[in-house]
Amino acid sequence: xxxxxxxxxxxxxxxxxxxxxxxxxxxxxxxxxxxxxxxxxxxxxxxxxxxxxxxxxxxxxxxxxxxxxxxxxxxxxxxxxxxxxxxxxxxxxxxxxxxxxxxxxxxxxxxxxxxxxxxxxxxxxxxxxxxxxxxxxxxxxxxxxxxxxxxxxxxxxxxxxxxxxxxxxxxxxxxxxxxxxxxxxxxxxxxxxxxxxxxxxxxx
Numbered sequence: 387x388x389x390x391x392x393x394x395x396x397x398x399x400x401x402x403x404x405x406x407x408x409x410x411x412x413x414x415x416x417x418x419x420x421x422x423x424x425x426x427x428x429x430x431x432x433x434x435x436x437x438x439x440x441x442x443x444x445x446x447x448x449x450x451x452x453x454x455x456x457x458x459x460x461x462x463x464x465x466x467x468x469x470x471x472x473x474x475x476x477x478x479x480x481x482x483x484x485x486x487x488x489x490x491x492x493x494x495x496x497x498x499x500x501x502x503x504x505x506x507x508x509x510x511x512x513x514x515x516x517x518x519x520x521x522x523x524x525x526x527x528x529x530x531x532x533x534x535x536x537x538x539x540x541x542x543x544x545x546x547x548x549x550x551x552x553x554x555x556x557x558x559x560x561x562x563x564x565x566x567x568x569x570x571x572x573x574x575x576x577x578x579x580x581x582x583x584x585x586x587x588x589x590x
Contacts, residue, residue: 387476388428390484390526390533392556393417395469396429399446407450410434410461417472418445426489428473430557431531431568432459433489459491460530460566469557471531484533485526486573492517494566495529495543507548509558510540513569518543520571528570532556 396412403409410429417427418439425436427447432455438448456462464470475489476482495517499510511529513521521527521544525536532552538545553559561567 388473388487388489389476389482390487390528392471392532393473395557396472398464398466398468408456410449412447413444414447414472417474426475428489428531430470431528431570432491459568460494469560471557487528491568492570495569497563497565500563505550507553509546509548512543517569517571526572530568
């Protein structure tokens with residue numbers, strides 16, 4: 387479980403395809419503190435397992451991705467040198483600054499507008515219908531693992547306002563119109579839909 391509060395950006399160091407998986411190696415600082423083999427880290431919002439660690443001034447973390455994860459997320463678009471958002475999994479007693487994020491990406495959206503307005507940025511994303519049904523005004527959504535608030539719902543997607551701090555400390559600074567972003571809808575909305583559906587079927 388994560389919060390969507392990105393701890394830092396890591397730099398992709400290597401991508402090594404194999405017949406069964408794809409190894410992704412990322413340079414990390416804060417996110418590598420006290421990390422152990424088998425720990426979970428959200429990489430661009432994808433919950434990945436640490437499979438190798440190389441310590442040093444800057445740690446080198448390795449993750450083995452299934453082909454399905456590679457194909458269904460925007461990690462397939464990263465190259466050596468790309469920035470990725472990193473967040474360690476939530477520990478008992480930690481403050482919850484964002485919203486509950488599972489790290490199970492629902493799908494990807496496409497940036498249709500990415501424009502600076504004053505000191506902020508406005509971000510509009512086209513999203514698939516099966517994700518849009520959970521998007522509500524002032525609701526929460528995770529974009530590349532970042533907990534953000536929906537500022538407006540559009541016909542084919544939604545709008546987000548990005549404050550300077552978020553732009554500066556996340557990989558959004560590298561994004562441009564046409565890029566794919568990982569989306570995870572609010573868990574609360576999914577449970578509400580399930581409970582309401584069951585209540586209707588039972589006639590209550």
